[in-house]
Amino acid sequence: MPTPAFFELVKQILSKPVTNLFPSKYAPASIKKFLKKGKINPPIKTPDKFRGKLIYEKDKCIGCGMCVRVCPSSAMELVGEPPKRKIKHYVSRCTFCAICTEVCPVKCLHMSDEFLLADFDKHSENLIVG
Amino acid sequence: MSKTVNIPIGPVHPALKEPVRFTIEVEGEKVVGADYEVGYVHRGIEWAGMRQNPIKTIHLSERICGICAFCHPLCFVQAIEEIGDVEVPERAEYIRVITAELERIHSHMLWAGVAAHEIGFDSILNLTWNIREKVMDIVEYITGNRVTYGMLQIGGVRRNITEKQYPKIREATQYYRELLDKIEDVFLRDPTIRMRSRDVGILTKKRALELCAVGPTARASGVPKDVRQDFPYIAYPDLDVKAIMPEEPIGDVYDRIFVRIREIGQSADIIEQCLDQMEPGPILAEQNVAKLLADLQNFEGEAVGRAEAPRGEVFHYVRMNKNEAPLSWKARAPTYNNVQTWPDMIVGEELADVPIIVASIDPCVSCTDRVTLIKDGKEEIVTGEQLHKLSVLKTKRVMRR
Numbered sequence: 001m002p003t004p005a006f007f008e009l010v011k012q013i014l015s016k017p018v019t020n021l022f023p024s025k026y027a028p029a030s031i032k033k034f035l036k037k038g039k040i041n042p043p044i045k046t047p048d049k050f051r052g053k054l055i056y057e058k059d060k061c062i063g064c065g066m067c068v069r070v071c072p073s074s075a076m077e078l079v080g081e082p083p084k085r086k087i088k089h090y091v092s093r094c095t096f097c098a099i100c101t102e103v104c105p106v107k108c109l110h111m112s113d114e115f116l117l118a119d120f121d122k123h124s125e126n127l128i129v130g
Numbered sequence: 131m132s133k134t135v136n137i138p139i140g141p142v143h144p145a146l147k148e149p150v151r152f153t154i155e156v157e158g159e160k161v162v163g164a165d166y167e168v169g170y171v172h173r174g175i176e177w178a179g180m181r182q183n184p185i186k187t188i189h190l191s192e193r194i195c196g197i198c199a200f201c202h203p204l205c206f207v208q209a210i211e212e213i214g215d216v217e218v219p220e221r222a223e224y225i226r227v228i229t230a231e232l233e234r235i236h237s238h239m240l241w242a243g244v245a246a247h248e249i250g251f252d253s254i255l256n257l258t259w260n261i262r263e264k265v266m267d268i269v270e271y272i273t274g275n276r277v278t279y280g281m282l283q284i285g286g287v288r289r290n291i292t293e294k295q296y297p298k299i300r301e302a303t304q305y306y307r308e309l310l311d312k313i314e315d316v317f318l319r320d321p322t323i324r325m326r327s328r329d330v331g332i333l334t335k336k337r338a339l340e341l342c343a344v345g346p347t348a349r350a351s352g353v354p355k356d357v358r359q360d361f362p363y364i365a366y367p368d369l370d371v372k373a374i375m376p377e378e379p380i381g382d383v384y385d386r387i388f389v390r391i392r393e394i395g396q397s398a399d400i401i402e403q404c405l406d407q408m409e410p411g412p413i414l415a416e417q418n419v420a421k422l423l424a425d426l427q428n429f430e431g432e433a434v435g436r437a438e439a440p441r442g443e444v445f446h447y448v449r450m451n452k453n454e455a456p457l458s459w460k461a462r463a464p465t466y467n468n469v470q471t472w473p474d475m476i477v478g479e480e481l482a483d484v485p486i487i488v489a490s491i492d493p494c495v496s497c498t499d500r501v502t503l504i505k506d507g508k509e510e511i512v513t514g515e516q517l518h519k520l521s522v523l524k525t526k527r528v529m530r531r
Contacts, residue, residue, distance in 0.1 A: 008316060009253050018260045049274030049289055066420055072182075072189035097189045097280040102288070103419040 020044045026116045046113040051096040053114040054089050056129045060108035061086055067100035067109060076100065079130070089129040092122035134162055137481075139517075141170045150469070150493070156481055164476040166469055179459045184210050184284060184426055184448075185419065187459070191446075192278045194461060197240065200233045201439035202461060203282045205446035208363060208435030210284050213450050214425065221411040222286035223365040224404045228299070229273065229281055230364075230437070231397040231404075235306060236265045237440035238390045238397075241492045242317060245387060248485040249326045250522030254316060261309060268302045271295065284422060285415030296405055303398040310395045317387055325528045327383035331475035331487035334381055341470045345442020346393065347491045350386040352379030357438035369403050371396070383490045390492075427454055439464055441492045465493045482524040485517065 023043035024031070046052070063085030068076040075093035079086050101109045119127055134157045141151035149170035155163030175194055179187040184206075191202045204226060211218060239262035246254035266276050272291055273279035281287050291299070317323055333343065338351035348355045356373035358366045374392045376385045416422045432449040442464030449458040468491040475487045 008257055008312065012253075012257065012260070018263045047271050047274060049272075050270075051274050051280070069183070069423065070185050070419065072186040095189060095193075095278070096275065097278075098274075099185065099189070099280075099419070103423075105420065 023116075046115065050113050050115070051098045051111040053091055053112050053117060054094065054100070054129050055110045055112050056087070056089060057108040057110075058086055058130060060106050062106055063087070064105060066103045066105065070099050070103050072097060072099070087130050090123075091117055091127040091129060092119075133157075139484075141167070152472075152484075152488075154476065154481070154484065159480045159482070161476050161479050161481060161484065164473040166472050168466075168469060176459050176461060179456065181455050183423060183454045184450075184456060185423060187456070188282055188284070189278075189280065191461065192280070195463065196277055197237050198233070198439045198441065198444065198463070199278050200229050200281065201437045201444045202446070202463075204230065204364075204437045205435035205444050205461070206448065206459075207282050207284055208437070209433040209446050209448040210426075210429070210435075210450070212433035212435070213431045213448065214284075214429040216285045216415050218286055218364075218415060219412045220365070221290075221408060222413045222415075224408040225287045225289075225291055225413065226282070227365045227369065228291065228401050228404050229269070229279060229287075231400045232265055232269050232272070234397045234440045235394050236262055236269065237492075238394050239265065241390060241440075241489075242313070242387070245383075245486065245489055246317075246323075248489045248518070248521060249323065250525040251323070257316070258313070261306075261313070264302055264305055268299060271298060283414060283419075284426070286413050288414070290413050291408075299401065299405060303401050306394055306398045310391070310398075313391055313394070317391055318384075322525060322529050323387075324384065326483075326486065326525055327387060327490075329380070330383045330479060330483050331490055332380060332382045333471050333475050335379065337474050338381065338471065341474070342467050343442075343471050344464045344467045345438070345440070345492075346386055346389045347442065347468045347471060349373055349375050350379060350389045351381035352376075355443075357436055357443050361436060363435075363437060365404065368407060369400055371400065383486055386490045426450075428452060432458075441465060442468060465491070469493065480524070481517075482520045485521045 021041040024041045025043055063078065063080075063082055065078050065085070065087075067087060068078055073093050073095045075090045075095075077088045077090070079088045096111070098111050101107075101111060117127065121127075134155050137152075137154045137156055139152040139154060141149040151167040151170065153163075153165045153167075154161055175190060179190055182190075188203045188207060191206045192199045194202045210216075239258050243255040243258035243262070246252075246258065269279065270276045272295065273281045273289060281289060333341075333347065333351045335352040338348050338353050343351065343353070344355065352375060354373040354375060356371070357363065358371040359373050362371070374389055374396055376388050379385055416425065429450040430452045432447070435446045435448070437444050444464060445462040447458065447460040448456050451457040471491060472488065475490070476484055479487060
């Protein structure tokens with residue numbers, strides 16, 4: 001006996017996958033070869049307000065430490081002595097709330113659209129900003 | 131007199147969001163007694179929240195629950211605003227309502243999929259989660275992220291919804307309104323789902339009131355309880371919200387499905403109303419976060435924040451004492467009230483009905499990990515998968531009838 005869901009499901013067989021496939025541009029080399037060098041699954045554009053890896057303009061920073069005070073996951077650390085005090089940001093601890101970009105008085109912190117941040121080592125060079 | 135068997139279910143399983151332990155007493159296939167035990171996943175979130183400033187805690191409270199990632203911070207923020215007499219701009223209130231209602235749509239769609247999975251319709255699980263993708267995209271479009279939105283700030287919201295974004299939001303609400311009939315076809319008019327859910331796991335109105343059930347669980351039992359209607363917060367007083375109840379509430383699993391599916395349509399209506407009524411204006415009472423941080427140190431007093439989460443009423447109590455960190459913070463999630471209705475619902479049903487009854491209150495708990503069946507003094511390990519299989523087999527049996 002076909003149920004109401006049955007007809008819905010038959011339609012689904014003919015349609016494309018709804019979820020975004022992993023962008024093959026970022027896949028390991030061995031898989032890339034298999035996927036014909038990123039021609040399949042181009043990366044999907046992130047929305048305007050997307051919050052990715054933090055961008056830090058070190059020269060602009062005045063070392064006030066406000067970002068350290070508001071960071072909910074303590075991913076920020078002050079390094080050095082004033083007046084040359086700067087921050088160090090650990091991406092592996094970041095919760096991507098972007099509150100630091102709002103509190104910064106000189107606007108030296110921004111969110112990028114970089115989201116593929118998987119790494120074997122959480123203290124690798126790629127995951128420490130500043 | 132036949133012998134009864136005790137079946138412990140839980141508490142630990144890597145796939146569980148929130149470990150819980152059941153002890154179910156069965157006589158053959160029939161459940162004659164049930165008990166539950168929670169508290170295996172105490173994370174000390176409140177403890178952490180009492181040792182840092184409230185701006186940090188907004189983002190911490192977002193992580194109490196991944197699905198109610200807006201209701202918990204909303205309650206917390208409302209409590210802080212009440213303590214400090216912070217006036218929230220009107221536009222910010224509307225944006226809060228829109229985000230909260232989008233969250234309700236996505237949570238109810240997620241639940242509908244899980245419920246279908248529990249009775250063995252994995253294809254419907256995929257179908258509903260496919261429909262859910264649309265609202266996730268809209269949430270990402272508005273807030274920037276799919277799950278933890280980071281939308282709230284004390285005194286307003288952090289991101290505006292521009293007029294340019296209206297058409298896309300309207301398109302999504304229209305999409306759900308059109309699909310509602312189809313969703314009802316699949317869930318409410320499907321004979322198999324009806325057979326598996328009608329008169330199963332009944333919670334009477336009297337017991338729902340006695341056990342203080344909240345949210346869709348209470349409404350399905352005929353208790354017209356909805357914080358949005360009873361104690362309107364943010365912009366809800368200006369909006370048309372009425373607790374959705376079945377016409378003749380029985381309080382079974384079917385009624386709970388009914389209430390949740392109708393609420394998807396209601397949420398779509400509320401979002402459209404907000405878009406119509408929203409006036410341009412500021413979205414934050416205090417733009418400067420550094421100044422807000424300084425102001426927070428002068429807050430003194432206590433307050434409660436409450437909100438209607440997809441699962442029921444969320445309640446936060448905050449006490450500030452002119453310090454950087456709150457003196458006290460207590461969060462109460464709706465599942466805390468609703469778990470107490472489990473024994474009432476489970477007793478008298480078949481063991482195969484336990485997964486769907488447990489899932490029907492939309493707990494933050496998946497279900498079973500491992501069951502130790504004691505048969506004639508011998509211990510027999512039954513996995514959660516096997517219990518799920520039992521449920522699937524019952525669906526097949528019901529279909530054959």
